[in-house]
Amino acid sequence: MIKLLYIFTKPVPFRKHSSKQTNLYHIMPALEVRNLKKSFGDVQAVKDISFSVEPKEFFGLLGPNGAGKTTSIRMITGVLNPDAGSVIIEGTDLKKNFLEAKMKMGVIPEVGNIYPDLSARENIDLVGRFYGLSKATREDRADKLLTDLGLKERADDLTRKFSKGMRQRVSIACAMVHEPPILILDEPTEGLDVMSRRLIVDKVKEMNRKGSTVILTTHNIEEASRLCQRVCIVNKGSIVAIDTPDRLRKTTEMMQMVEVAFDRKVEQAWFLTGYISRAELCNDKWRFYADDLDKAIEQIVKVKEEQGVKILSMSTSGPTLEDVFVKLCEVH
């Protein structure tokens, strides 16, 4: 019986993209989500979500608690059946070719855990088996991942003795062992310290550089705006915005602001020509608002030279992604 089982576990070579597929691969989105819907009883967790993610893109899903991010991720990763809509992974329909589609993903679910009764190495090895990797490949990759994630010394300890951060690092190793073309991570760094967070983020960035598409949900807006090429803001089960972090900041009709302290009194009228649309005195400093920061500063410098005043300090602040996020989620 056990012998028989071994026959089934013989590795099946995991075909990446053959030359024939390469052409298709370039025009085909890595992930396409069409009209996904899911309700739990009366709660419409996901109302009607569609988006697509390009190959090699670093894509963020942002939204307040209960927005439907995890529910969307669970449908995309085949854990939950959608009430309606479809999910296409590199051209493979998740519903029609369930197993093939799942072969292409590496996932850290929000509540997904690793086996506490297995060591770090055994956990990674087990996942490698699920994806049909050969023994040698499994061992090599486990070694490399454990080293990169700073777990080398504890590789053979049971993970029940690990801290949360260490468990999460094993978890990310499990999601990466088969070097998936698409990585889907639901709040992978939630509640971790700086070290663990950095190790995980660096590893994810490395995978992205090597060509994996990354889809990340997070509450850490700063992290999202730093990492993601595009972010999708979800609120109450619907998409409210989807764009690059920079453009999102610009399109929310919030002005940029320059705060300047001068060495003596200046007149408001000096500045209100050209690019600066508003100027106000706030404590001892002047605040100038403009759409184009660069032009505004140019003008301030011009005024300074014409009037012979000195600038004591100057700082700029635009709307952060957080401002955008709060604004969008309030409106809706």
Next chain:
Amino acid sequence: MNWNVYLRGISVVARKDMRIYYRKAPVFIFGLILPTFLFLAFFVGRELDINKYFPGFLAMSLFFTSSSVGPLIVPWEKQQGTFERLLTYPLSISSIVLGDCIAGAVFGLLISVIVGTFGILLIPITVTDIALIILAFALGNLCFSGLGVLLSSPGGKAPANIMMLAALVRFPLIFVSGIFIPVSEMTGAARYITYGSPLTYLVDLLNHSMGQDYVFDWWADLLVLTGFTVLFVTVAMSVLRRMSLKGL
């Protein structure tokens, strides 16, 4: 459907279960200790024909061991959060259920081979049909392992509750399956009740293969056991599928 990936999923799930769950305390208690005590309570120190009752005892031990792993796995994995993760691997609900069934069946098979061998060597029991006993072991273990997995599928995440439920279902079965009183010696309603228990057919099959009194034809026993196996496994799959639609 990619059969290669599907079959590999089943076998890796089964191996994982063997590696992790055979060592869990509830498996040891419900699978090994319990049938041993039942044996001691009913057979030892009484003037019974051991040859006549051995097939029943063997069936009972097979029943308890093979159905002890199944109720544990799914609730345990839901509780520790690994079940959701399994679903993200190239697996489906059906490959998880089949893998769990195989793990339970292999455990039952190992123990029943040991018990059977002891019986043959020590008592000694005579086996009249070796092929039939192999079939009975294979089918019986799959069937009751399937029952074990089925018992765990509807519940929540507390393994202790599921183990209780599983014990509640399993215990009465051994009293209505011709283990302590052979079906051939029963009359009236009691006899009809035994027909509803899948364990009856395993006892009957073992009676066939050890030259004891039997009630049904051997092929009928095999047929009914196969039917129960398919029933348990498919119901387990559909219940789990429904649970996962609701978000587990």
